[in-house]
Amino acid sequence: MTRLICPFCGPRELREFEFHKTLPAAPGSAFSRTYERVDRHEHSVEHWQHVEGCRGWLLVHRNPTTGEVLETRLLGGAAAGGAP
């Protein structure tokens, strides 16, 4: 995993992006959202931000075991595609 595709800026180096958090699979209490993590080896859904670019917030689907990026989309927006 060396690049992410930003829906605005296109494929960019990973260092331009910042990981924010992993999203829970089901809505839970505030405590559960803050402190508890369910291990997802195959498919993890995360919030990232393109901090050194357009500063847009991204919804990234990844496989943390292989490092493959499955899908990147703007939060609430259109998909940009899979791995670069």
Add this chain to the structure above:
Amino acid sequence: MFVWLGVALYNNNTRAYSACALLRARLSGSGYWRPLWSGRKLKDAYDVVVVGAGGHGLATAFHLARDHGLKRVAVLEKRLVGYGNVGRNTTIVRSNYLLPENHYFYEDSLRRYETLSKDLNYNVMYSPRGVVDLALSDDDFAGLARRGNAMLLAGIDVELMDVAALEHYCPELEPRRRRRFPILGALVQRRGGTVRHDAVAWGYARAATAHGVDIIEDCEVTGVRTNGGGATGVETNRGYVQAERIVFATAGHTGMIGTMLGVPLPIETHLLQAMVSEPVKPLLHTVLVYVSPGHGEVYISQSDRGGLVMGGHLDGFPSYTREGRWDRLEDVVQGAVELLPRIGAIKILRQWAGTNDMTMDGSPIIDRLRYDNVFLNAGWCYGGFKTIPASGAACATLVATGSAPDLIKAFRLSRFATGHLLDERGAGPFPVRQ
């Protein structure tokens, strides 16, 4: 003649190391030395099954067998002894922590490291070469002074050095050299230093085997069998193993244990990288730790073989790949060369990564997990290697007696719900910032 006829057996055919043993081995010819831990058969039932033959699992098994007299203890390992983080860290040991719950615990560990070679009858190459935390800004210096004072109040020796003292202690650093970010001082713990990491794994494995522990490699635990009130054993790729008590010490794979038992844990798995340069003649006699304003955290030491061992901050997102990201390696190297320009021409030889079990407050968890007879030894973040001896002893006491010793009372799992967090950096519930 009598020397080798009276061959002294340490327990279970493990030969004790000594000058006499060397002589005996020389006179007996080949076949004197035995395998250190391999060759044990998996039995059907155990008093305690420890999952994970890394530093913490092996140390726990060793103390269960030696201190608490448990005769039927097994360590089940998916891969090989010492395949995980115990063989992937940068070998630094220190106890310079701010919070009392942490520094008493890490100090206990450092004191155990000082005598570990003797305790295990195995040379772990403890080298008290000093850990130097450098201040490159006024804020750094104030932070280090605060940490140092907290340690002095707890009776742990540490020195806050100005540039003059530092120049005397570590002249190769050239503290007065003109730099973009000049060195303002340092917090120095002289007893801190390095320990040969593989030797810790091998030493504990050998000593545990000598006390009757079965270490089974290539044995993956795939599930836990329960009867409602507690666990009765573990399912493995070699069949079912009955266990009265189960200890999980699986570091980066702790999340899977949570899934196995149906408990979401306050742990994310992140990668931490390390790298080593080609071997060179001695040029650094201590361990340097600092935060480079431009490139983030860096720590450097020189191994006995001569390679510069370097590491930095986490990769920054959850991953199990064990492949570090390229730009983090770049950050660490740039930060190192910025401080020590003379190492700029040295080549990096190898780079690797380990999977760290990062908790939400950056401190570990040693507690029961869901059932009364299931225990978790996890959440070691970056502190795993330096805590192995203390963690093993304390965890063994918890498992054997059922009550946690004072040293680890604060490391309970419920602290996240009750708000008694041990957030050393004051970073909030974000593992990536710990």
